[in-house]
Amino acid sequence: MDEKNNSNFVKSNYFTSASQAQTFVNGIYNKLYLFQNGDAYGESPFITIELFAGHATSLGQSVNNGNVINQRTDPVNPGFESVWQNCYSAIANANLALQEIPNVAMDGAQKKRLLGEAQFLRAFFYYHLVRLYGDVPLITAPVTVDSPDLFPTRTPVAQVYPVIISDLVSAEASGLPETDQTGHASLGAVRTLLASVYLTTAGFPLNITANYALAAAEAQKVLSSYTLFTDYAYLHDNAHKNQGELIFQSNYLVGVSTNAITQLTVPFNLPVGAYGDHLGAMVPTNQFFNSYEAGDLRAQERQFYFSSYPQYGDPTKTVVFGSHNLYKYFQVESALGNGICDENWTFLRLPEAMLIYAEATNEVSGPTADAYAQINKIRTRAQLAPLSGLSQDQFRQAIWKERYHELAYENKAYFDIQRTHMIYDVTNNKFSDAFSTANEQGVTMKQQYLLWPVPQREINNNKKLTQNTGW
Template identity: 80%
Template sequence: MKFNLTKYWICIVLLVLSVSSCKKYLDEKDYGNFVKNNYFTTASQAQTFVNGIYTNLHLFQNGDAYGESPFITIELFAGHATSLGQSVNNGNVIHERTDAVNPGFEDVWQNSYKAIANANLALERIPGISMDDAQKNKLLGEVYFLRAFFYYHLVRLYGDVPLITNSVTVNSPDLYPSRSPVADVYDLIIGDLQKAEASGLPETDQTGRVSLGAVRTLLASVYLTTAGFPMQKTENYALAASEAEKVLNDYTLFDNYAYLHDNAHKNQGELIFQGQYLVGVATNAIPQLTLPFNLPVGAYGDHLGAMIPTDEFVASYEAGDLRAEERQFYFSSYPQYGDDSKTVVFGVHALYKYFHAESALGNGQSDENWTFLRLPEAMLIYAEATNEVSGPTQVAYDQVNKIRARAKLAPLSGLTKDQFREAIWRERYHELAYEDKAYFDIQRTHKVYDVIHDTFGDALSTPNEQGVTMKEQYYLWPIPQREISTNNKLTQNPGW
């Protein structure tokens, strides 16, 4: 059964967790007698409540037997992936004929607001608890980041959205909220991240919690986004570069792309912020969703083929780019599960970037972490934002060339400002491929990557490799129809 937004404000879900180990960090326990007025009395209760907010990050990997999952829906909007599975909704997104009743739009909206409702409650109640000030400030910093994180996704996906910063009761005037302007939502996001940055968080973290690195990378992304469409606050390019620069020396690039998706390197190296999974506690279907449809690869019950890169996109990498070679970012064959003397040839390029050897060769239960933020994004934000302020600098070249060196590519040099801008955009597409970055880049630049001609064209007049030209309404998702039907203060986005 589905619930509408208003019920999420008053029906807070508490996921009680302990913090001494990875398993306990994720382990869920239901306290049926929870009442918000008597719960926030100890430091332990505050910690466990904040832990519960982290589990809302799993919403992006929620999926079903048809291969529908929010992280896939976001990527399909960018136009460089196809779906080989049975999902009608995925096919409708690819061919731009979907509508406001697509369940993916509703899932992201509802689950994001559930997380925000819990964050609002935590920000109201934790300050009144008698506990160590440093621990209190750190917890509040984590919550400010998480609230900003969810609002950042909402404002980019839906545009003007209800801006709720307090817990809501049945008598609250915000029980049926109206939409707030994009500018106001971004003001809250930036303010929350600035508070998180000043809260005493550690520079880095290898347990899955929010760190200063995560705060600064997200804030740099926010500034870069607001410098483009629809805000066009170009003064924010300098702010984006400043925040990204603070991160560059705190993390290190992996020397093996396999470390991006194995268990041994979770939350380490270049991985700044991930959603956490653990077999027996919280698992996901990332490998099944991204493996070719119905081929015997790994110990999975389903092979859904829900997100398959187009051949043209894979071919758009430069000659000699390590990332495009077999079993780096992509793969086209693999030993047959149960008989590795045979090789399964896919006939397509699947995402080795999300292949999870531990579950494929084990019991088929995936606890692959999902990466939200990693060092190459911060490096490319710094390079792009610096270029917009002053043209190519040596430090900006250094950042992108480190990424290219790992890919076995020659360094960039001698480019004009316009050439360097497009080089950075191209590097974002190739390095951050299928990590839910491309659609948001289209929104802020109004440009799409024409992979066949290796150029960038106007988003509304340049067909992608699948022959689809983006409709203007697709700059935003529709407000879920169920929400509009429940709350007459909500209006629909143009074209939907």
């Protein structure tokens, strides 16, 4: 007799219970870790995305990081490949969940929520793909060996965004909780991401200006559900994960999954924590640090940045860095403990929703009292004077500047350059054309750098794929 091995899970025998469906969707969240994966050379997708914006340098050993900063990288950079592959792996799992879960006998409300989570995650990963690579293969069903999507062509950006928006609109109606402290998608996450998508599509390359109003409407729904922290340290400690202003995070826990976020961003080769290596892979430029207004709390020591710290092993001595490193990613628990970091990475938080609302509202009707209220709450926390009496263009640039300073090094600046074609000229404290203005490192952005190259290995394996202009 042939005995069926039920422990050998395949698609045909896996989705048979509510617990299996839940476990499968939970597994999709693990793909979020790809953005924080790091190596001993100081390479990580969250660092690569930030280096493209031009306001950070790298003191580590990574040749690839240096090539990105100086705009001489190429399609064989392994970071480009890992992001592409992992995003599509997550999308494949989301596609399978969306196909199979409707057939599972389970509570209807739970089923609806799981489908909403899968739709949110598929939209999340496609949103990164379409911004990073432009036209990308649009695959919305599981792929088999005889599927036409086994070797797909690239789908125009204008056709990818409607699928992202459709997924998020469906997720918004799926019964998700308003907020969530377990790391799962919530209405707050869905609405903030959708507001970001609308804001992006209102700018380059699509320029659908009607989407400014939609961005404002979605962001407004979020504002009353979250609260700003009273201490910036809560952004990166263990006690406040998934709380307060933190809308959506990638979640870590010692013994389950850990990362190298702090190790990658501490000063290069200086003993400020219990880490085997201090990689210095992303260091803010002094010019960017100096662009904060006088008295801004965020620029004061051990708020968003720090320039010295007690020496690990001998706290009677102080290590002076010679640079302003990112305290907003310094996890005290691991630095003073065993060097194993389980700091959460934040994808979405309340100040972004507030600034989306302010910017989108301004584009629709100019500065309003409500728009001023949102940006001024952020400034008040930073101990800055409130804004008032600005023209529409002055208010627009004030919001852009606030995005740079509040969301600094959170993977927002590069995407802002893409949608505005403007760069923050920190030396002159103004916004200028991205393709004719040198950044503080003397590099002027090439238009090809608005997108990443399609990984060369993908093109080698699929002759239907084409390369982005300039690469």
